Amino acid sequence: MTSAPPPVEVDGLTKYYGDVRGVEDLTFSVESGEIFGFLGPNGAGKSTAIRVLLGLLKPTDGQARILGRDVTDRNELRNAKQQLGYLPSDVSFYDRVTGATVLDYFGRIRGEQRRTELLERFPVPLDRNVKAYSSGNRQKLAIVATFMHDPELAIMDEPTSGLDPLVQNEFYALLEERQERGQTSFFSSHVLSEVRRVCDRVGIIRDGQLIELDTVTNILEAGGTVVTVRLAEEPPVSALEVPGTGHAERIDDAYRLVLSREFDPLIDRLHEYTVLDLEVREASIEDVFMHFYGDADDGESIETSAHSSES
Numbered sequence: 001m002t003s004a005p006p007p008v009e010v011d012g013l014t015k016y017y018g019d020v021r022g023v024e025d026l027t028f029s030v031e032s033g034e035i036f037g038f039l040g041p042n043g044a045g046k047s048t049a050i051r052v053l054l055g056l057l058k059p060t061d062g063q064a065r066i067l068g069r070d071v072t073d074r075n076e077l078r079n080a081k082q083q084l085g086y087l088p089s090d091v092s093f094y095d096r097v098t099g100a101t102v103l104d105y106f107g108r109i110r111g112e113q114r115r116t117e118l119l120e121r122f123p124v125p126l127d128r129n130v131k132a133y134s135s136g137n138r139q140k141l142a143i144v145a146t147f148m149h150d151p152e153l154a155i156m157d158e159p160t161s162g163l164d165p166l167v168q169n170e171f172y173a174l175l176e177e178r179q180e181r182g183q184t185s186f187f188s189s190h191v192l193s194e195v196r197r198v199c200d201r202v203g204i205i206r207d208g209q210l211i212e213l214d215t216v217t218n219i220l221e222a223g224g225t226v227v228t229v230r231l232a233e234e235p236p237v238s239a240l241e242v243p244g245t246g247h248a249e250r251i252d253d254a255y256r257l258v259l260s261r262e263f264d265p266l267i268d269r270l271h272e273y274t275v276l277d278l279e280v281r282e283a284s285i286e287d288v289f290m291h292f293y294g295d296a297d298d299g300e301s302i303e304t305s306a307h308s309s310e311s
């Protein structure tokens with residue numbers, strides 16, 4: 001018996017918009033039952049990759065398959081879509097219809113066995129025109145539409161944007177329940193906290209290219225230990241760059257060092273100074289991100305918490 005193909009398979013995928021690079025040479029696959037986060041700041045290429053996966057854009061080069069079907073083949077894609085839930089980044093339902101009509105429409109096409117249950121978890125004013133919906137309600141309606149046929153694979157472009165924290169939690173719980181049943185979820189995000197919380201594996205994309213692909217656990221382990229130290233003296237940063245230091249910088253009146261597991265060389269060096277303050281902690285996913293994006297100067301933005309704009 002042959003095993004089922006990976007729900008998402010991308011090989012050498014490249015998409016240019018004329019001269020503008022959308023994504024270049026992406027290769028990865030997502031396994032059954034995984035919650036996979038596709039991570040990157042604005043303009044990195046996440047939506048482009050997702051739109052190719054859904055057959056909405058034709059690749060310039062390379063292959064993309066969902067549920068074992070070639071997304072550039074209309075018939076194959078139609079078959080795959082019966083088992084696919086898709087949540088686009090800007091939810092554009094027909095404004096002049098009610099939420100109930102929207103769900104009726106998708107229900108007729110793909111099925112709606114989980115509709116009632118999902119509406120209890122993500123309630124929306126069903127009888128009202130979608131035009132009058134808040135952005136959060138639109139997003140909740142989109143979640144119900146995405147999952148009510150209980151798809152094997154869900155592909156979502158920034159699914160939690162506009163949701164309040166309680167609804168976000170409900171959404172993460174939904175993904176985890178799906179995982180227990182072996183169903184697969186793939187979503188793009190620029191919110192690090194949610195990726196750390198729910199994803200098994202992440203692909204990090206920058207300037208259209210995949211720059212990291214690993215489990216969240218491995219990425220955090222490889223991130224090292226972050227040491228922040230304040231000294232009475234003001235030595236140059238280079239004075240603290242002992243063996244095992246991956247990165248060192250001066251931030252205000254402190255020194256921030258990323259170390260591998262070896263601490264002795266730093267402790268020896270610190271003997272030469274008066275230590276006023278010392279903090280040692282494991283690297284966070286934010287630290288890992290800053291490592292990849294810290295030198296970006298083109299306005300890329302990453303939210304280090306789901307609500308950083310509100311705090």
Ligand SMILES: Nc1ncnc2c1ncn2[C@@H]1O[C@H](COP(=O)(O)OP(=O)(O)OP(=O)(O)O)[C@@H](O)[C@H]1O
Pocket residue numbers: 017020021022023040041042043044045046047048049089190
């Ligand atoms: N229709 C288009 N025509 C020309 N260039 C485009 C088009 N869509 C996207 N691009 C460009 O492709 C690159 C990748 O954009 P994309 O929207 O895929 O990024 P993203 O990671 O999804 O960003 P965001 O988080 O802002 O949605 C960007 O440089 C963008 O300007």
